[in-house]
Amino acid sequence: QNLLLAPAAPGPHPANYMYQQFATFLEEESGGAMTGTVLGPEVVSLPQMKDALQTGLANVGNALPLYFAADFPQTGVAGDLALLGRSPHAMAWAMTEFGVTCAPCQDEFKEFGAVFLGAGSSDVYVLITTKPVRSVDDLQGLRLRSGGAPYSRWAENFGATPVNLPVGDTFEAMSQGTIDGTMASIVDMLSYRLVDVAKYVTDVPLGTYHVTSNFTTALDTWNDMSLEQRTQFVKAANRGDPQLTDRWGFQLPAEARAAVEANSDIEVITPDADFLAASEAFAAADVAAKAAENPLSADFAALVEKWEAIVEEVGNDPEALAARAWDEIWAKVDLETYGQ
Amino acid sequence: MSVEIGLWGVAALGVLLVLRLPVALALIIVSFTGIWAMIGLKPAMGILQNTPYSFVASWTMSAVPMFLLMGFVAFHTGMTAGLFDAAKVVLARLPGGLAISSIFACSAFASVSGSSVATAAAMGRIAIPEMVRAGYRPSIAAGSIAAGGTIGALIPPSILMIIYGIIAETSVTQVFLGGLTIGILTAISYAIVVVIISVTRPDLIPPRTEVIRGEGARVFVKLLPVGALVLLVFGGLFSGLFTATEAGAVGALGTVVITAATGKLTRKAISRSLIETVTTTGSLLIIGIGATMFTRFLGLSGLQNFIAQAVAGADLSYVGLMLIIVVIYLILGTFMEPFGAMLITLPVFLPVLGAQDISLVWFGVLVVKLLEVGMITPPVGLNVFVIRNVAAAHVTTVQVFKGVIPFIIADVFVVALVIAVPALVLFLPGLL
Amino acid sequence: MQRLVKLAALLAKTLGYIGALAVVAMMLHISLDVILRNAFRYSMNTVPEIVARYYMTALAFLPLAWLEMRRDMISVELLDFALSARARRISDVSVMLLASVVYGLLAWTNWGKAMRETRVGTLVEIADYKMAVWHSFYFAPIGFTLAAVACLLLAFGRLFPVIGTPIEEAIHER
Ligand code: NA
Ligand code: NA
Numbered sequence: 016q017n018l019l020l021a022p023a024a025p026g027p028h029p030a031n032y033m034y035q036q037f038a039t040f041l042e043e044e045s046g047g048a049m050t051g052t053v054l055g056p057e058v059v060s061l062p063q064m065k066d067a068l069q070t071g072l073a074n075v076g077n078a079l080p081l082y083f084a085a086d087f088p089q090t091g092v093a094g095d096l097a098l099l100g101r102s103p104h105a106m107a108w109a110m111t112e113f114g115v116t117c118a119p120c121q122d123e124f125k126e127f128g129a130v131f132l133g134a135g136s137s138d139v140y141v142l143i144t145t146k147p148v149r150s151v152d153d154l155q156g157l158r159l160r161s162g163g164a165p166y167s168r169w170a171e172n173f174g175a176t177p178v179n180l181p182v183g184d185t186f187e188a189m190s191q192g193t194i195d196g197t198m199a200s201i202v203d204m205l206s207y208r209l210v211d212v213a214k215y216v217t218d219v220p221l222g223t224y225h226v227t228s229n230f231t232t233a234l235d236t237w238n239d240m241s242l243e244q245r246t247q248f249v250k251a252a253n254r255g256d257p258q259l260t261d262r263w264g265f266q267l268p269a270e271a272r273a274a275v276e277a278n279s280d281i282e283v284i285t286p287d288a289d290f291l292a293a294s295e296a297f298a299a300a301d302v303a304a305k306a307a308e309n310p311l312s313a314d315f316a317a318l319v320e321k322w323e324a325i326v327e328e329v330g331n332d333p334e335a336l337a338a339r340a341w342d343e344i345w346a347k348v349d350l351e352t353y354g355q
Numbered sequence: 356m357s358v359e360i361g362l363w364g365v366a367a368l369g370v371l372l373v374l375r376l377p378v379a380l381a382l383i384i385v386s387f388t389g390i391w392a393m394i395g396l397k398p399a400m401g402i403l404q405n406t407p408y409s410f411v412a413s414w415t416m417s418a419v420p421m422f423l424l425m426g427f428v429a430f431h432t433g434m435t436a437g438l439f440d441a442a443k444v445v446l447a448r449l450p451g452g453l454a455i456s457s458i459f460a461c462s463a464f465a466s467v468s469g470s471s472v473a474t475a476a477a478m479g480r481i482a483i484p485e486m487v488r489a490g491y492r493p494s495i496a497a498g499s500i501a502a503g504g505t506i507g508a509l510i511p512p513s514i515l516m517i518i519y520g521i522i523a524e525t526s527v528t529q530v531f532l533g534g535l536t537i538g539i540l541t542a543i544s545y546a547i548v549v550v551i552i553s554v555t556r557p558d559l560i561p562p563r564t565e566v567i568r569g570e571g572a573r574v575f576v577k578l579l580p581v582g583a584l585v586l587l588v589f590g591g592l593f594s595g596l597f598t599a600t601e602a603g604a605v606g607a608l609g610t611v612v613i614t615a616a617t618g619k620l621t622r623k624a625i626s627r628s629l630i631e632t633v634t635t636t637g638s639l640l641i642i643g644i645g646a647t648m649f650t651r652f653l654g655l656s657g658l659q660n661f662i663a664q665a666v667a668g669a670d671l672s673y674v675g676l677m678l679i680i681v682v683i684y685l686i687l688g689t690f691m692e693p694f695g696a697m698l699i700t701l702p703v704f705l706p707v708l709g710a711q712d713i714s715l716v717w718f719g720v721l722v723v724k725l726l727e728v729g730m731i732t733p734p735v736g737l738n739v740f741v742i743r744n745v746a747a748a749h750v751t752t753v754q755v756f757k758g759v760i761p762f763i764i765a766d767v768f769v770v771a772l773v774i775a776v777p778a779l780v781l782f783l784p785g786l787l
Numbered sequence: 788m789q790r791l792v793k794l795a796a797l798l799a800k801t802l803g804y805i806g807a808l809a810v811v812a813m814m815l816h817i818s819l820d821v822i823l824r825n826a827f828r829y830s831m832n833t834v835p836e837i838v839a840r841y842y843m844t845a846l847a848f849l850p851l852a853w854l855e856m857r858r859d860m861i862s863v864e865l866l867d868f869a870l871s872a873r874a875r876r877i878s879d880v881s882v883m884l885l886a887s888v889v890y891g892l893l894a895w896t897n898w899g900k901a902m903r904e905t906r907v908g909t910l911v912e913i914a915d916y917k918m919a920v921w922h923s924f925y926f927a928p929i930g931f932t933l934a935a936v937a938c939l940l941l942a943f944g945r946l947f948p949v950i951g952t953p954i955e956e957a958i959h960e961r
Contacts, residue, residue, distance in 0.1 A: 071397050
């Protein structure tokens with residue numbers, strides 16, 4: 016059986032990397048019975064994912080729940096706690112366990128016509144700017160691109176103006192001064208060529224992007240699988256999931272750091288202690304406020320705490336983490352009824 | 356998956372176009388049928404269902420109608436007529452001076468416009484009637500602007516180069532600098548083509564346009580409104596007041612305000628400009644929808660693997676590899692839109708380049724140039740279509756395709772030069 | 788019958804003019820944002836989404852029928868010179884019928900999509916604000932439906948002047 020796999024991202028992107036790995040894992044786990052063809056973003060792009068899964072254009076796809084905010088109001092609450100993110104792997108596995116165990120989230124995926132099989136996470140976002148940001152005062156009046164509500168709240172709290180902008184426009188907007196910077200992954204230095212326009216990186220830990228659904232599997236495809244096939248498939252997905260985090264949270268940030276250090280036009284700023292303390296205090300208050308609003312948010316916060324301890328113990332090796340996650344999460348799931 | 360079906364699709368597209376199907380319709384029918392044949396009716400319906408909205412609902416794409424509006428208002432208010440009077444004073448002494456000055460006007464407009472379609476439309480509306488009146492063969496007049504429009508994506512800013520930089524993870528600024536060189540090379544090569552035609556075939560391009568004498572200073576006064584517009588768009592773009600996507604809207608509003616201030620903005624000019632903007636944008640967007648479906652169809656057919664095999668075959672010399680790459684882009688360019696062609700090919704080519712130690716900046720410049728050649732080659736050439744639309748009174752589509760042939764030959768020379776002497780393109784980026 | 792055809796043509800023309808309104812709105816809205824941003828450092832964060840989802844879709848889809856009636860759709864015209872009047876008429880009618888079928892399929896699938904987006908209440912999150920955008924999915928099916936009807940009318944119009952003439956009149960009268 017050959018499955019159509021849609022990472023909705025081009026070659027160098029972490030999602031595409033993860034899908035290439037997944038295709039290999041799928042063959043391994045199924046003994047060659049299941050294979051995958053990875054489709055390029057010219058066939059299925061992120062906004063087209065829902066229709067692609069529902070109409071059979073793709074069997075498995077990288078669907079971003081925040082992109083389909085109306086379809087995933089409950090799953091999306093995990094994104095409201097973005098400022099919690101300090102350990103990429105912990106955020107990813109917390110998101111995975113959250114998606115698997117939260118009943119309203121499962122309903123949302125069913126309604127979406129798909130099955131949730133795990134998540135991944137970015138590295139911890141930082142400030143990438145054209146003006147130096149050394150202290151809280153330097154943030155006053157800066158116009159910063161924001162990738163989501165928590166980052167907008169952070170910026171506003173410190174007197175900066177969050178700007179909504181398609182991520183592909185960041186390069187142009189920064190080079191022309193329409194914005195002063197972005198709250199983003201350091202990987203954007205390479206993947207959106209910010210290394211050509213940025214002047215400063217301020218290492219204030221902001222949070223992660225972790226509301227992902229890596230191997231969103233079309234319900235039709237899932238229903239056609241036998242229990243044995245499902246087990247093999249989930250094993251492959253479970254090994255594939257941390258590959259996104261490994262790539263996006265570790266390998267690529269290391270490359271980007273090296274490129275930034277090699278570039279004499281970019282200064283890396285370690286912010287002063289007051290700034291760091293103020294930022295951490297705001298993040299804690301923001302997370303506490305959101306967790307008080309919604310019991311699901313509180314559940315997610317608890318899972319983050321759980322997985323931070325596990326990652327502390329196991330380390331950052333993807334395969335070791337996948338093995339542990341199998342015991343912690345998937346071994347407890349009845350794949351006969353899962354997603355139905 | 357099934358490259359054969361992909362190749363049949365390309366052949367079927369050609370047949371349907373000859374059978375007089377509108378371009379958009381032919382693209383949609385082939386894609387739908389092809390996907391149905393490959394993976395089933397439901398996914399084929401899915402393509403019909405989600406391509407139109409996702410293609411059109413795009414912020415970047417909004418630059419197209421805005422730059423078109425700017426060009427049409429400038430034309431209908433006589434704003435740009437002054438530009439050509441001035442161009443005549445300066446360049447009319449040259450053989451084919453009017454065509455040469457419109458090619459250089461395209462290059463100037465390119466520095467404020469990120470897309471080649473908008474450049475072609477804005478200049479075509481202005482320059483083609485002028486050239487026809489001066490005795491140019493309409494096909495050559497239209498061809499020179501369809502080709503000249505491609506400079507819009509070569510000279511920065513350029514949407515295609517930004518996208519290339521992102522996919523190839525290479526410096527956009529450096530690709531821009533390389534683009535500046537190839538843009539100027541292209542303009543010069545087109546000017547040489549015009550001179551050659553005008554000397555050898557005076558029936559196509561009259562050797563000398565009547566020179567306007569004694570107007571001197573008065574002609575340059577007419578340039579003031581255009582000057583103000585260029586200052587607004589160019590100045591605003593480079594001082595960071597707005598982005599290239601927003602520049603079209605600000606430029607259009609600026610044109611309206613300037614012409615209203617000089618009393619040239621009539622009700623008729625407004626309504627004609629709006630109608631032309633709607634019809635031109637509408638007929639291009641529906642082709643864009645069809646071309647996107649076709650790209651999705653070819654992507655599903657596994658065209659990439661086919662190309663990868665062609666490139667991987669034996670270890671190629673530099674010239675052999677370049678020859679294959681040029682031929683592949685020229686073929687893809689005949690029927691694909693540039694964005695999709697890049698998405699399909701770059702993942703295949705980029706690793707090969709790394710192995711051969713070829714500069715990604717240089718390759719980006721080459722790829723964008725080759726994709727822009729595709730904008731003027733039949734059967735699907737968006738620049739040609741937009742010119743046909745703005746100069747409907749003068750030419751048919753086939754005539755425009757005939758008119759671009761000499762300029763495509765010039766393009767081949769420019770491409771060969773860039774491959775033979777990579778340093779030409781890499782000189783400016785190297786200074787950085 | 789004639790009045791009905793004329794009414795359809797006028798409707799197509801009106802939708803075309805709504806497309807023109809979208810062009811004006813796009814120009815003013817983007818410019819206003821640029822002015823506010825530079826003069827008052829105030830950003831209307833919603834502009835890119837509104838432009839993309841409302842103005843662009845209205846501009847692209849609503850005028851389709853009008854474009855068909857104006858014969859603005861681009862074709863390659865390779866054989867046009869070689870066709871007799873009769874062959875050309877046969878070709879025109881078949882092309883128009885085929886176009887009608889394709890627009891019909893597009894309309895059908897896009898009505899389905901618009902209704903599903905409505906049921907979900909599709910929205911985009913902009914900073915701290917949720918903007919509903921499901922309404923914007925209706926421009927496509929409306930435009931495609933009318934274009935399908937227009938092509939059908941044009942096909943019959945090529946055969947029967949009783950249909951063709953009122954279309955010509957409605958489109959070209961000022
Ligand atoms: Na340009
Ligand atoms: Na072409």
